[in-house]
Amino acid sequence: MSQTPIASAVMESTEIDDQRLLRRFRRGDLEALEALHRRHRRALYVFALSLSRSPVAAEDLVQEAYLRLLERDASDPPRRVRSFLFTVVRNAATDELRRRRRSLESHRWVALSRARPGVPRRFSEATAQAISGALADLPDEQREVVMLKVYGDLGLAEIAELLDVPMGTVASRYRYGIEKLGGVLRKELEP
Amino acid sequence: MTSEEIERLLKSELDIPVPEDRLSERLRAELRRRPAADLGGDAVGRPAQQRFFTRWGVVAAASMLAVVFGLVVTRPHGEEPDARPAAQARAESDVRAREWIERLRSENGLERDEARRRLKEMGRAALPELAKAIHDRDPEVAGAAREIRRFIEISGILTAPLLRAMPGLQERLAAGDDRLWCRTVIAAAAVDAEGRRVHPELREEDLDPLLGRAVRGAQSPPERLELCQAIVRLGLRQGIPELVKLLSDDDVVLRWKGAELARLKALAEAIPALRTLLADKEPAVRGSAIRALGELGDRASAPGLRRLLDDAAVAGIAAEALARLGVADAVPQIVEVLDRGDAAARSGALRALTRLGCRAVIPKAVVLLHDQDSTVRFDAAQALSVLDAREAVAEIIRRLREESPHRSLLIRALGALGAREAIPEIRRFLRSKDAGDRMEAASALARLGALEAASDLTPLLHDSDPLVRGNALLALGSLQARSAAPEIALLLRDPQPEFRRRSLEALRKLGARETASEVRALLSDSDDGIRLEALTVLGDWGLENPTPGLLRFLKHGDPEVRRSAASGLGRLGRREAIPALLPLLQDPYDLARLAAAVELCRLGSNKAAPAILQLASEEPPRTAYPWCLLHLNLLRQPEAWRKLGKPLTVELQGSNLEVLSEIAKQAGLPLKGLEDLSREDQAWLSLPCNLWSRHPGQPLGDVLASVLGPLSAVVERDRIRIVPRKDALAFWRSWWEQSDAGREK
Numbered sequence: 001m002s003q004t005p006i007a008s009a010v011m012e013s014t015e016i017d018d019q020r021l022l023r024r025f026r027r028g029d030l031e032a033l034e035a036l037h038r039r040h041r042r043a044l045y046v047f048a049l050s051l052s053r054s055p056v057a058a059e060d061l062v063q064e065a066y067l068r069l070l071e072r073d074a075s076d077p078p079r080r081v082r083s084f085l086f087t088v089v090r091n092a093a094t095d096e097l098r099r100r101r102r103s104l105e106s107h108r109w110v111a112l113s114r115a116r117p118g119v120p121r122r123f124s125e126a127t128a129q130a131i132s133g134a135l136a137d138l139p140d141e142q143r144e145v146v147m148l149k150v151y152g153d154l155g156l157a158e159i160a161e162l163l164d165v166p167m168g169t170v171a172s173r174y175r176y177g178i179e180k181l182g183g184v185l186r187k188e189l190e191p
Numbered sequence: 192m193t194s195e196e197i198e199r200l201l202k203s204e205l206d207i208p209v210p211e212d213r214l215s216e217r218l219r220a221e222l223r224r225r226p227a228a229d230l231g232g233d234a235v236g237r238p239a240q241q242r243f244f245t246r247w248g249v250v251a252a253a254s255m256l257a258v259v260f261g262l263v264v265t266r267p268h269g270e271e272p273d274a275r276p277a278a279q280a281r282a283e284s285d286v287r288a289r290e291w292i293e294r295l296r297s298e299n300g301l302e303r304d305e306a307r308r309r310l311k312e313m314g315r316a317a318l319p320e321l322a323k324a325i326h327d328r329d330p331e332v333a334g335a336a337r338e339i340r341r342f343i344e345i346s347g348i349l350t351a352p353l354l355r356a357m358p359g360l361q362e363r364l365a366a367g368d369d370r371l372w373c374r375t376v377i378a379a380a381a382v383d384a385e386g387r388r389v390h391p392e393l394r395e396e397d398l399d400p401l402l403g404r405a406v407r408g409a410q411s412p413p414e415r416l417e418l419c420q421a422i423v424r425l426g427l428r429q430g431i432p433e434l435v436k437l438l439s440d441d442d443v444v445l446r447w448k449g450a451e452l453a454r455l456k457a458l459a460e461a462i463p464a465l466r467t468l469l470a471d472k473e474p475a476v477r478g479s480a481i482r483a484l485g486e487l488g489d490r491a492s493a494p495g496l497r498r499l500l501d502d503a504a505v506a507g508i509a510a511e512a513l514a515r516l517g518v519a520d521a522v523p524q525i526v527e528v529l530d531r532g533d534a535a536a537r538s539g540a541l542r543a544l545t546r547l548g549c550r551a552v553i554p555k556a557v558v559l560l561h562d563q564d565s566t567v568r569f570d571a572a573q574a575l576s577v578l579d580a581r582e583a584v585a586e587i588i589r590r591l592r593e594e595s596p597h598r599s600l601l602i603r604a605l606g607a608l609g610a611r612e613a614i615p616e617i618r619r620f621l622r623s624k625d626a627g628d629r630m631e632a633a634s635a636l637a638r639l640g641a642l643e644a645a646s647d648l649t650p651l652l653h654d655s656d657p658l659v660r661g662n663a664l665l666a667l668g669s670l671q672a673r674s675a676a677p678e679i680a681l682l683l684r685d686p687q688p689e690f691r692r693r694s695l696e697a698l699r700k701l702g703a704r705e706t707a708s709e710v711r712a713l714l715s716d717s718d719d720g721i722r723l724e725a726l727t728v729l730g731d732w733g734l735e736n737p738t739p740g741l742l743r744f745l746k747h748g749d750p751e752v753r754r755s756a757a758s759g760l761g762r763l764g765r766r767e768a769i770p771a772l773l774p775l776l777q778d779p780y781d782l783a784r785l786a787a788a789v790e791l792c793r794l795g796s797n798k799a800a801p802a803i804l805q806l807a808s809e810e811p812p813r814t815a816y817p818w819c820l821l822h823l824n825l826l827r828q829p830e831a832w833r834k835l836g837k838p839l840t841v842e843l844q845g846s847n848l849e850v851l852s853e854i855a856k857q858a859g860l861p862l863k864g865l866e867d868l869s870r871e872d873q874a875w876l877s878l879p880c881n882l883w884s885r886h887p888g889q890p891l892g893d894v895l896a897s898v899l900g901p902l903s904a905v906v907e908r909d910r911i912r913i914v915p916r917k918d919a920l921a922f923w924r925s926w927w928e929q930s931d932a933g934r935e936k
Binding site: 030033034037038041042045046049054055056057059062063066067110111112121122123127128131147149150151174175178179181182185186 | 192194197198200201202204205206207208209210211213214215217218219221222294299301302305306309
């Protein structure tokens with residue numbers, strides 16, 4: 001898949017750090033594992049949540065991804081640690097969804113963020129609910145891109161790399177998804 | 192709002208709460224749980240994964256991960272064997288169960304729901320920790336643990352068919368008391384308005400595990416009765432003791448209905464209790480017990496039953512039970528009941544003596560043709576007919592001339608006895624002022640084959656009484672009175688659909704093609720059933736291709752129309768109708784299923800076999816079901832069965848055995864298997880045949896089907912094997928399972 005030079009450079013530098021941390025862990029440095037975990041757990045969790053629709057299942061998926069990484073033969077480490085983690089989450093979530101047939105679905109995707117002193121809130125609890133509902137209604141491929149971009153702190157290039165889809169596709173999925181959420185927001189925020 | 196603005200707002204105002212601390216803690220806990228050498232901490236440079244798999248083996252490692260990762264790889268209980276050492280597997284299950292039990296305390300409702308679900312998924316592996324959690328200080332956790340434990344225990348006994356039939360049953364039973372178990376068993380046995388089970392797919396093994404608590408949960412007498420009725424319908428052998436208990440209940444209704452259920456189910460276990468009920472103070476209970484013992488064939492109860500011939504309230508029932516048991520030496524006592532009993536007793540005694548083939552009753556039966564009670568009069572006529580009391584013909588004719596007040600049954604008896612010498616006398620009654628006389632005279636003349644009376648019968652087509660008109664129509668059709676065809680065709684315009692339908696039927700029997708234009712007019716009749724009949728008649732005469740029309744009628748909203756269409760297609764022998772008939776095997780109306788199955792047999796399609804076997808196994812059995820079983824002979828031995836398509840050439844008379852032998856003789860297929868029948872079946876064969884339709888012209892197969900009673904027939908290439916019905920069903924099931932089509936199925 002073709003990448004922009006910037007995306008490629010970002011990925012590469014991330015990867016160098018990931019491989020370094022993994023090697024340190026292999027030598028017995030548990031703090032390196034903590035660091036590796038901290039680097040990706042948020043994005044992984046958001047991704048897992050967008051796929052599994054269940055906070056508890058998302059936790060399990062993140063846990064599994066890391067354990068799979070650690071069990072991997074040290075002489076054959078994954079070429080890209082972050083891609084490996086996201087792939088495990090996707091495959092495991094697919095298996096689980098097939099088994100559960102999405103019988104348990106969460107509609108509480110997002111919550112109001114903590115109030116900051118002196119900054120007035122624009123969203124009500126009802127708005128948060130409405131956005132949760134709108135997110136749940138998005139097609140899977142739009143939802144995962146929107147959630148990774150907005151709440152997983154990933155750029156579109158990184159998302160394209162992780163999902164193994166062209167950048168343009170990711171960008172259009174994001175645009176469609178975010179516009180649908182915008183439509184909900186406009187209704188909610190109208191005076 | 193631009194995309195950037197929307198994103199900024201979503202980011203600043205909302206958040207996805209990521210449980211970062213818990214994610215880290217879970218990973219740390221997992222690392223602590225595993226041996227240091229398995230993951231990381233490599234002192235000697237060996238690959239971590241290699242050591243990990245060497246220690247437990249690949250399967251063991253996969254199983255461990257399965258337990259550790261819960262959601263992703265946790266399997267439902269019992270799906271695969273666990274290769275790990277049992278103690279370790281248990282320890283790991285306990286850890287996981289504790290984790291989920293902890294989450295039952297969460298303030299997040301979704302998390303608590305998920306924990307519930309996971310514990311339920313763990314199944315029995317979660318039970319040890321749940322047992323501890325039941326005593327938790329937090330009443331909500333304790334309550335949830337109790338409910339989950341109940342759910343897991345219940346899941347172990349509920350079968351897949353039961354869960355499919357009653358979705359969510361685990362949850363309901365886990366939250367409910369014993370009474371709910373009782374209601375569940377009752378609901379599983381529910382029947383629709385036609386008496387068919389709503390859940391026919393549920394079998395004994397699905398409901399048996401629920402029965403213990405269901406019995407405890409039956410609180411009121413009506414509920415106990417309902418449960419016992421369900422036990423009978425579902426064939427729950429484990430429920431038999433509960434059913435037997437009804438027979439000694441203080442509640443008279445339970446004793447009474449219990450005896451009825453024991454009779455219906457032929458419960459041999461109930462015989463001792465039923466014998467006790469012969470002395471019950473309630474006549475209704477005594478009556479039910481007597482009937483049950485008679486039908487159960489309990490000859491040991493014969494002395495008790497004979498004593499009850501002196502009990503005015505149940506004497507007739509006791510007489511019939513004794514006859515059923517074949518207690519021939521009770522005849523003198525039963526004859527006494529004829530003289531002194533009330534109408535019910537006289538009627539029962541008449542039927543008993545008829546069943547026992549007691550010809551000594553004939554003179555009394557002639558007298559009883561004048562009885563005050565209509566049932567007694569009817570039974571007397573039936574007795575004379577079944578006993579073939581030709582010696583009474585002269586006396587009956589004499590009484591007929593005496594202007595008896597109850598002439599109609601005398602006329603009926605003469606018809607049934609084949610008394611052609613009475614034809615002139617009977618013709619006189621076609622002009623009687625009494626509609627009953629006119630009606631019976633028309634029928635009797637038809638039975639006597641009195642074609643010479645057609646000219647007197649024809650005016651009755653315009654009789655003021657609809658029943659007389661109907662009987663005249665049938666009689667003229669049956670007598671093949673072609674001269675009456677123009678008059679019958681006039682009735683095709685009768686305002687009542689029933690007369691239009693019967694007229695069509697009569698014209699079809701007469702082969703009156705000259706009335707085709709009148710029949711064709713009915714193709715646009717307002718009544719769908721009539722249009723269908725008209726189409727079939729024209730098809731029979733080769734004047735119309737009825738197939739496309741009949742195929743359309745197979746999808747009609749009226750089940751009777753669907754049934755008639757199926758019959759029509761089968762009768763026409765249109766093999767192209769087979770694909771259209773197949774969906775009818777799933778029709779909600781049982782007679783439509785029956786017609787489709789039989790017609791498919793006629794058309795040589797073995798796809799009918801499973802439907803016929805299903806119909807013949809249904810409880811309670813319908814009269815038509817044993818008849819449909821016979822049609823499987825069409826698939827197995829079509830050539831031999833065709834011999835039974837010939838018309839009967841003589842009037843059938845004598846015992847059941849004699850009638851069967853005559854049918855076999857005319858078909859050229861000797862009877863076999865009679866010597867292997869039980870004593871009861873042999874006794875039945877020796878009884879007089881009480882078949883009403885025994886006159887020539889009917890196909891031998893149809894007569895055979897009507898005369899078989901408790902028996903069935905398997906037609907072989909060179910013989911007819913007579914077997915008990917239940918053995919016949921087992922035979923046909925085995926035949927189907929061993930056939931190519933059955934094996935494919």
